[in-house]
Amino acid sequence: MPKDHTVSAYDKELENLRSSIARMGGLAEAQIAGAVDALFKRSSDRSAQVVAADKSLDSLELSIEKDAISLLARRQPMASDLREIVSALKMSSILERIGDYSKNIAKRVGAISDAQNFRVVRTVGDMAHLVQKMLKDVLDAYIDQDEVKALDVWERDTAVDELYNSLFRELLTYMMEDPRSITPCTHLLFAAKNVERMGDHVTNLAEIVYYLVKGDLLEDTRPKSDSTSYTVLRPSDDD
Amino acid sequence: MTDTGKTPYFLSERAQKLVRKRYAAERRFRFYGLAMIILALAFLAVLFYTIISQGISGFVVTNIRLPVTFTAEALGVEPGATAEDLKGVSGFKYTKLARRSLNDYLGIPKGDTEDERLSRGLLSNGVDVQLRKILVNDPTLLGSTVEVWLLAHGSVDPFVKGQISRDLPENRRLINDQQMAWLEKLEHDGRVDLRFNSNLFTEGASADPELAGVGVALLGSFFMMVLVVLLALPLGVGAALYLEEFAPKNRFTDLVEVNINNLAAVPSIVFGILGLAVFINYAHLPRSAPIVGGLVLTLMTLPTVIIATRAAIRAVPPSIKEAALGVGASKMQAVFHHVLPLAMPGILTGLIIGLAQAMGETAPLIMVGMVAAVFDFPGSPMDPATALPVQIYIWSGLPERGFVALTSAAIMILLAFLLTMNATAVILRKRFERRW
Amino acid sequence: MIADTGNVKFTTRDVHVFYGAKEAIKGVDLDINNNEVTALIGPSGCGKSTYLRCLNRMNDTVDSARVTGTIELDGVDIYDRSVDVVQLRARVGMVFQKPNPFPKSIYENVAYGPRIHGLATKKSELDEVVETSLRKAGLWNEVNDRLDTQGTALSGGQQQRLCIARAIAVSPEVILMDEPCSALDPIATARVEELIDELRENYAIVIVTHSMQQAARVSQKTAFFHLGDLVEYGDTEDIFTNPREERTRDYITGRFG
Numbered sequence: 045m046p047k048d049h050t051v052s053a054y055d056k057e058l059e060n061l062r063s064s065i066a067r068m069g070g071l072a073e074a075q076i077a078g079a080v081d082a083l084f085k086r087s088s089d090r091s092a093q094v095v096a097a098d099k100s101l102d103s104l105e106l107s108i109e110k111d112a113i114s115l116l117a118r119r120q121p122m123a124s125d126l127r128e129i130v131s132a133l134k135m136s137s138i139l140e141r142i143g144d145y146s147k148n149i150a151k152r153v154g155a156i157s158d159a160q161n162f163r164v165v166r167t168v169g170d171m172a173h174l175v176q177k178m179l180k181d182v183l184d185a186y187i188d189q190d191e192v193k194a195l196d197v198w199e200r201d202t203a204v205d206e207l208y209n210s211l212f213r214e215l216l217t218y219m220m221e222d223p224r225s226i227t228p229c230t231h232l233l234f235a236a237k238n239v240e241r242m243g244d245h246v247t248n249l250a251e252i253v254y255y256l257v258k259g260d261l262l263e264d265t266r267p268k269s270d271s272t273s274y275t276v277l278r279p280s281d282d283d
Numbered sequence: 284m285t286d287t288g289k290t291p292y293f294l295s296e297r298a299q300k301l302v303r304k305r306y307a308a309e310r311r312f313r314f315y316g317l318a319m320i321i322l323a324l325a326f327l328a329v330l331f332y333t334i335i336s337q338g339i340s341g342f343v344v345t346n347i348r349l350p351v352t353f354t355a356e357a358l359g360v361e362p363g364a365t366a367e368d369l370k371g372v373s374g375f376k377y378t379k380l381a382r383r384s385l386n387d388y389l390g391i392p393k394g395d396t397e398d399e400r401l402s403r404g405l406l407s408n409g410v411d412v413q414l415r416k417i418l419v420n421d422p423t424l425l426g427s428t429v430e431v432w433l434l435a436h437g438s439v440d441p442f443v444k445g446q447i448s449r450d451l452p453e454n455r456r457l458i459n460d461q462q463m464a465w466l467e468k469l470e471h472d473g474r475v476d477l478r479f480n481s482n483l484f485t486e487g488a489s490a491d492p493e494l495a496g497v498g499v500a501l502l503g504s505f506f507m508m509v510l511v512v513l514l515a516l517p518l519g520v521g522a523a524l525y526l527e528e529f530a531p532k533n534r535f536t537d538l539v540e541v542n543i544n545n546l547a548a549v550p551s552i553v554f555g556i557l558g559l560a561v562f563i564n565y566a567h568l569p570r571s572a573p574i575v576g577g578l579v580l581t582l583m584t585l586p587t588v589i590i591a592t593r594a595a596i597r598a599v600p601p602s603i604k605e606a607a608l609g610v611g612a613s614k615m616q617a618v619f620h621h622v623l624p625l626a627m628p629g630i631l632t633g634l635i636i637g638l639a640q641a642m643g644e645t646a647p648l649i650m651v652g653m654v655a656a657v658f659d660f661p662g663s664p665m666d667p668a669t670a671l672p673v674q675i676y677i678w679s680g681l682p683e684r685g686f687v688a689l690t691s692a693a694i695m696i697l698l699a700f701l702l703t704m705n706a707t708a709v710i711l712r713k714r715f716e717r718r719w
Numbered sequence: 720m721i722a723d724t725g726n727v728k729f730t731t732r733d734v735h736v737f738y739g740a741k742e743a744i745k746g747v748d749l750d751i752n753n754n755e756v757t758a759l760i761g762p763s764g765c766g767k768s769t770y771l772r773c774l775n776r777m778n779d780t781v782d783s784a785r786v787t788g789t790i791e792l793d794g795v796d797i798y799d800r801s802v803d804v805v806q807l808r809a810r811v812g813m814v815f816q817k818p819n820p821f822p823k824s825i826y827e828n829v830a831y832g833p834r835i836h837g838l839a840t841k842k843s844e845l846d847e848v849v850e851t852s853l854r855k856a857g858l859w860n861e862v863n864d865r866l867d868t869q870g871t872a873l874s875g876g877q878q879q880r881l882c883i884a885r886a887i888a889v890s891p892e893v894i895l896m897d898e899p900c901s902a903l904d905p906i907a908t909a910r911v912e913e914l915i916d917e918l919r920e921n922y923a924i925v926i927v928t929h930s931m932q933q934a935a936r937v938s939q940k941t942a943f944f945h946l947g948d949l950v951e952y953g954d955t956e957d958i959f960t961n962p963r964e965e966r967t968r969d970y971i972t973g974r975f976g
Contacts, residue, residue, distance in 0.1 A: 050909035053916050117959040118935040602819035610832035611809030
């Protein structure tokens with residue numbers, strides 16, 4: 045932690061900002077968990093809860109944005125303070141996006157509820173757990189100002205991508221086999237895509253944390269394993 | 284710029300010429316300045332040389348050492364008389380005692396009227412005072428013979444000091460050949476010496492240079508200076524404070540201001556005439572008294588003090604006064620608690636410079652009658668006295684050779700006082716100069 | 720232009736100030752709230768300092784100055800004949816642009832006000848006032864072992880805090896600050912700003928500043944003056960993120976004139 049500012053109110057405001065981000069992160073984590081929970085239980089109540097809870101994320105983002113702008117206008121932040129505030133702005137919007145994805149997943153619970161294949165749902169849940177864990181770690185990294193931990197999270201997105209790749213193929217196969225499964229499978233596919241996107245956003249968070257701590261922008265050399273954009277599955281392949 | 288662009292303007296011949304001209308002008312100016320300073324210093328050096336070379340001999344005076352026998356009989360007292368008795372003995376008896384010892388020493392028998400008359404011319408008229416003092420200090424000396432340094436007569440002094448050549452023909456000397464022969468005998472016996480002239484500081488006016496001193500003048504000057512300080516400081520500072528801090532700025536105060544500035548430039552003799560008219564003719568204060576001189580000098584010093592005080596007050600940063608007003612001090616509190624103490628070094632400097640000016644002033648004092656020859660010390664500022672510069676003026680007009688040296692010696696004393704005062708002003712300024 | 724919240728300390732209505740024939744303030748309506756820092760900003764010669772100096776009648780010391788309109792402190796017109804200007808200045812303290820400690824000891828600097836106002840009669844009381852004032856000004860720890868040294872021997876920032884302590888010592892209700900940091904380096908400035916923020920708890924503070932960044936940092940309310948007019952007044956955050964008036968916007972974004 046850096047030394048205190050001469051003007052203590054400044055410290056307080058920065059501290060507020062930091063804790064707001066942490067709170068938002070916690071909420072986003074809970075939203076992921078809630079969405080997965082709703083998915084597993086196929087509970088519309090649970091899903092409604094998640095959808096409702098997204099509002100608090102949105103309002104938190106707004107208040108962080110306001111605080112950050114106020115800080116920028118009133119404190120003329122420099123160096124680490126400047127990075128802190130700019131990072132908070134970016135992180136809050138990312139966390140809000142993550143919340144949106146969770147809400148989106150929760151909304152699909154009804155459509156997926158008649159899906160036959162529980163195993164695929166389980167895989168989506170595994171992916172989501174991975175992302176949730178990554179999010180938790182990146183938030184820890186943020187709070188501890190630990191760039192090593194952030195880098196670690198940054199590299200773990202590969203696993204999510206790989207899960208998503210296999211899931212993609214699997215779901216395509218199901219849909220080719222049984223046209224009736226197209227609706228739930230498409231929804232599952234979107235849910236999985238949402239989780240994959242969340243993973244990407246978490247790596248962005250990791251990059252922001254790294255920038256916040258080190259002051260350098262992380263070069264974009266992250267291993268990418270999401271190959272679904274190129275995946276083509278033909279019926280003949282299976283034969 | 285005016286060039287074709289190949290050589291930059293500031294490297295061109297024209298620009299270089301200007302540079303050389305500029306340097307030459309600066310060198311010339313420096314030379315003039317230095318020459319003027321050297322000239323001024325040279326004049327100062329000449330002034331000091333003449334004054335000191337002439338005046339230094341005024342601080343010593345010729346004394347003759349004689350064995351004096353204090354016989355009770357000659358003094359007309361009982362043996363074992365008290366100091367009180369001895370004080371009462373008339374000066375003439377002491378004088379006779381001194382003359383007797385000289386005559387005895389020179390081998391002039393009693394009753395040799397011509398030689399006795401001549402030998403008198405060797406001793407000062409003040410020897411009685413010297414002898415009385417010795418005896419009163421130690422009455423036990425009565426009846427014994429003591430070697431005593433006695434003042435020589437003023438006409439002997441220049442010959443001993445070598446200021447008048449002994450080769451002058453007898454008719455152009457104040458002492459004749461016989462007296463000169465005695466003097467040379469005394470000198471040969473080592474009985475003539477130049478000793479410190481304490482009379483210069485302790486005595487008043489006298490017709491005899493060896494007995495004349497600036498004592499009365501110093502005391503008179505002192506009385507006047509005290510008076511000037513006591514009057515000019517409160518009056519001047521008060522007036523300046525009022526004008527600077529409290530008076531409304533209008534035509535009347537402008538007029539007052541202009542007049543104060545003009546007063547500082549009024550010739551001092553005018554103040555003398557004013558003093559004569561107001562203090563002596565109208566208020567009937569005693570003539571020749573330091574009180575009148577002091578009042579006149581106060582009037583003269585007042586504008587200086589006012590101007591210096593106003594400058595000193597203005598030099599105090601207004602932020603200090605604002606600060607005081609800001610915590611709720613009244614205007615008077617702000618001025619007296621903060622502005623005045625900070626202005627004090629400047630005010631004192633101005634006062635001392637004004638005092639020095641007053642101390643050296645002659646003309647107005649002559650107008651109020653302080654030019655009289657005063658022999659006795661004034662007991663109070665109401666008694667007649669004279670002033671140091673006036674004393675110098677008086678002595679400078681006296682014909683005796685001894686007074687030439689005394690004049691210069693008195694100038695040296697006056698200069699010493701003025702230098703001390705100015706040095707005090709400088710020290711005050713340096714010592715209490717504040718940075719804010 | 721009138722504050723809508725908080726408890727009002729100063730109410731000023733239609734304030735005009737003339738220097739001779741020149742009108743320096745052209746009808747200002749402004750309220751100063753308690754427990755808030757109100758910053759007056761604007762380009763040089765806009766009248767912000769002149770307005771500030773009306774609040775403790777410091778303009779009285781300028782012969783040619785004339786003030787019209789009403790300026791009420793707790794509902795009492797301070798230009799009323801019944802109001803003693805000396806007491807007013809004790810109630811409304813002032814800190815100046817250049818640190819101006821008296822060339823006396825630190826102790827005497829702080830003790831001067833209480834002494835002339837009779838706020839402390841005994842030496843022990845005076846000692847206490849000096850200590851608490853210096854503590855409030857955040858200077859006690861730096862100077863408590865050398866209260867006898869000259870106030871002018873302190874650093875610029877310390878001098879300014881000493882001046883603040885001197886102002887606090889007479890227990891004012893309002894503190895006026897006329898560009899208190901313009902002669903200070905950034906570190907000293909930050910310390911004074913921190914102090915201003917702390918003092919806000921107990922006083923109404925009005926600060927004139929050339930630096931709008933400083934206004935943004937220290938104040939809760941900001942008033943923008945231009946050519947003797949009060950152009951805009953509002954929450955500092957609003958003024959600096961979303962000014963309503965074009966002139967304010969141009970000034971704070973550096974597009975002026």
